[in-house]
Amino acid sequence: MSTVDVKLAELVGCDNTNVVAFAKQAAELKTLVESKAITKGEYEELVNDLKRTQVIASAADDLAVKSAIHEVLVGIETAATALL
Amino acid sequence: MRKILLVSLIALLSSCALIDAYRMAKFDNNEYMLVNRVRTQASIAVDLCESPKIKQSVDKVYASSLELKNYSASIPENQETIKMTAELAEIAKGLNERYDNTNEVSPAYCKVKFKSIENNASTIQKVIGAKPR
Numbered sequence: 001m002s003t004v005d006v007k008l009a010e011l012v013g014c015d016n017t018n019v020v021a022f023a024k025q026a027a028e029l030k031t032l033v034e035s036k037a038i039t040k041g042e043y044e045e046l047v048n049d050l051k052r053t054q055v056i057a058s059a060a061d062d063l064a065v066k067s068a069i070h071e072v073l074v075g076i077e078t079a080a081t082a083l084l
Numbered sequence: 085m086r087k088i089l090l091v092s093l094i095a096l097l098s099s100c101a102l103i104d105a106y107r108m109a110k111f112d113n114n115e116y117m118l119v120n121r122v123r124t125q126a127s128i129a130v131d132l133c134e135s136p137k138i139k140q141s142v143d144k145v146y147a148s149s150l151e152l153k154n155y156s157a158s159i160p161e162n163q164e165t166i167k168m169t170a171e172l173a174e175i176a177k178g179l180n181e182r183y184d185n186t187n188e189v190s191p192a193y194c195k196v197k198f199k200s201i202e203n204n205a206s207t208i209q210k211v212i213g214a215k216p217r
Contacts (some may be wrong), residue, residue, distance in 0.1 A: 031194050042193040045178050049200050052171040056204050059171075063164035063211045069105035070216045 018057050025050055033047070109162040111215040118152040119212055122172065123205035126198045127136045133194035142183045145201060149176040175201055 008030075011023035026047070033043040125148055129141035153173040156165045179197045182189055 029196070032164045032196070037192040038196075039193075042182070042190055045182070046196055046200075047192065048195070049175050049178070052175055052206055053200065056168045056171050056207055059164040060207050060211045063168075064107050064163065064214065066105045067211070067214050067216055069102065070108055073102065073106050074216070078191045 018054070022050060022054060025053075085120040093209075094143070099195055102159040103165065104141050104161070107161050109159050109215065110184065111213070111217050115152070115156055115159075116209065116212050118148065118155055119205055119209045122148045122152055122176075123202055123209055126205060130198040130202065133191045133198070138149065139183050142180055145198070146176045149173040149201070165208070165212060168204075168211075172201065172208065175204065 005027075008023050011019055012027070014020060014023075026076045027045050027051075029038075029043060032038045033040065037063070107146075122145060125141065125145045126167040129138070129145060132138050132141055149169075149172050156162055156169045157163070175197070179194075182193075
């Protein structure tokens with residue numbers, strides 16, 4: 001088992017769902033390139049896509065938090081208006 | 085003195101985050117429709133990877149992802165969506181360029197690529213759909 005395989009196996013066992021999905025996809029890509037189902041160039045592009053997927057997941061988390069904060073602020077504003 | 089500065093800095097940063105959240109871009113029907121289109125087209129295309137007509141689906145998904153990116157780009161207070169749609173368009177661009185520049189594209193690559201576009205569009209759709217009304 002190579003160092004990369006060991007690291008991927010560790011990541012698959014972690015608690016964070018985003019990290020687990022990332023590790024599973026990386027392992028799948030490694031299998032595909034090793035079995036020559038995809039070329040080296042295609043493999044490199046798909047690995048870059050995994051990085052882009054992480055950026056999307058992170059921005060999606062930020063947006064979800066922002067939306068939740070917005071709802072709370074609007075709730076406070078509405079309550080304050082009702083009291084005044 | 086250092087503690088006061090630290091507390092003031094934390095308060096300032098928190099208030100900026102609150103102002104950002106208060107002023108954020110609201111739910112937009114068109115933005116939601118465009119991301120749904122990308123997701124739907126990719127989910128249909130994934131089963132056509134071994135068909136000779138696949139290039140039509142590649143063109144459609146690339147055009148839709150570009151349309152979504154361009155649409156969200158000029159909406160004020162929309163930073164996270166702009167970042168997500170730009171990354172999604174880059175993923176679709178890679179697929180389009182490969183079909184334009186390479187004679188043979190692996191069916192496995194095509195399937196992984198469309199699946200990636202579908203999953204990422206689904207992630208974006210979920211958070212865009214939950215934007216405040």
